[in-house]
Amino acid sequence: MNICSFVSDNAILSKETNIGNGVLVNQGAIIDNFVEINDEVVVNIGASVSHHSKIGKDSFLAPKYTIAGHVEVGESVFIGANATIINNIKIGNNSIIAAGSVITNDVSENVMGSSNGIGYSICEKLLKEGNVVIGFSRSSNSKLFDIAELHNAKYKFYQVDLSQTIDAVRVFKDLLDELNEKITHVCMINNAATIDPIKMIGEWDCDEISYAVSLNIHTSIMFINEFVKFTRDKAYEKVIINISSGMAQKSIKGWAMYGISKALLDRITISVAHEQLEQKNPIKIFSFYPGKVDTNMQ
Structure with missing residues (x-):
């Protein structure tokens, strides 16, 4: 027709x-x-x-x-x-x-573009400014340790499959418990995601849905929840940056899962921002739309 x-x-x-x-x-x-x-x-x-x-x-x-x-x-x-x-x-x-x-x-x-991956780029920039950077992902990039050493910064890496939500959150909570009270600010950046499945709704299989929802949604929500809970009474500066996408606002055939994930992440950002207005030591939270990025999405 x-x-x-x-x-x-x-x-x-x-x-x-x-x-x-x-x-x-x-x-x-x-x-x-x-x-x-x-x-x-x-x-x-x-x-x-x-x-x-x-x-x-x-x-x-x-x-x-x-x-x-x-x-x-x-x-x-x-x-x-x-x-x-x-x-x-x-x-x-x-x-x-x-x-x-x-x-x-x-x-x-x-x-999504033609660079070297937003996670690596963020870590590289922060290390060059002398910050302490802690990375969570399935694999590490040895260059980051070299950059940290060159700029008198500190890079610590946790090898974690972020699609395994419970295990990932357990490691994240242990990390929070180790934070030094002498720190002046802490920033959590949520970047891990998968663009798969790039298929029309009705063509997804259960494993694809489970993996994408766990990585893109469940782990991010739980990390944010634990971060808010742990830092609630802390006086130092606290920031959450959620890496979003234009796909959160625009629909294109085959990209529904990724767009849904990012739209929900934006909704979480708005909800936390609203709730933090009444807190004594509020967290600043942002959704960041980075534009063109070439990345394996975790």
């Missing part, structure tokens, strides 16, 4: 453009010569797609992005507002391009 496409009266569409079924081209969008837009793509307000570019099916393109010539965008891709993709770039299936990004290199499938 064919689904009608809609092109706004204020959009500019070249005669040589090929549009599939169920496509929405919003007002102010400009589609250049020899552009191919596949089924069920949303081209948002003020967007620009230049000549000889191709947009894969089920992709969502936010307002005022710019795609230069000869760009190939895969299927189920999310491109954020005001993003720019230069000439001759390939964006892999199921990828996310954050708002305001400038893409100058190809982006592989199932990737």
Whole structure:
């Protein structure tokens, strides 16, 4: 069955453009010569797609992005507002391009950008500033110990599978008990997550659901709960930073589990912030949307 496409009266569409079924081209969008837009793509307000570019099916393109010539965008891709993709770039299936990004290199499938992982980058920056950093993950990066030594900082690592919630929380509680009363501030950063399963709802299996919910939701909630409980009467500065995503606010086919996880994390952030307003020694809590990140998500 064919689904009608809609092109706004204020959009500019070249005669040589090929549009599939169920496509929405919003007002102010400009589609250049020899552009191919596949089924069920949303081209948002003020967007620009230049000549000889191709947009894969089920992709969502936010307002005022710019795609230069000869760009190939895969299927189920999310491109954020005001993003720019230069000439001759390939964006892999199921990828996310954050708002305001400038893409100058190809982006592989199932990737959020093109760096070296936000967890490592956060630790690296904090260690270079001389902080004490404690890491929780399945595997360590030996470079962090070298960076700590070089900058007279301290790095301690706990090898923990954060999808095993009860075990992970037990280790986290032991760590909290070891915190020195002489510290002046403590910050907990929730970064671990998985983007899988990248499938439509109804295609998930039970093991995939259990793993994603445990890692993305259960462990984060329990860590936050234990942190709030332990630091409630502490006078030092206390901060929680939850690493969120634009997927918490935008839906794209196949990314429901990840989006649901991040939306819930945002909801937890708001709830804690509200409750802390009445506390004598309140915790500051934030949801941070980092944009383009290339990471294994734990």
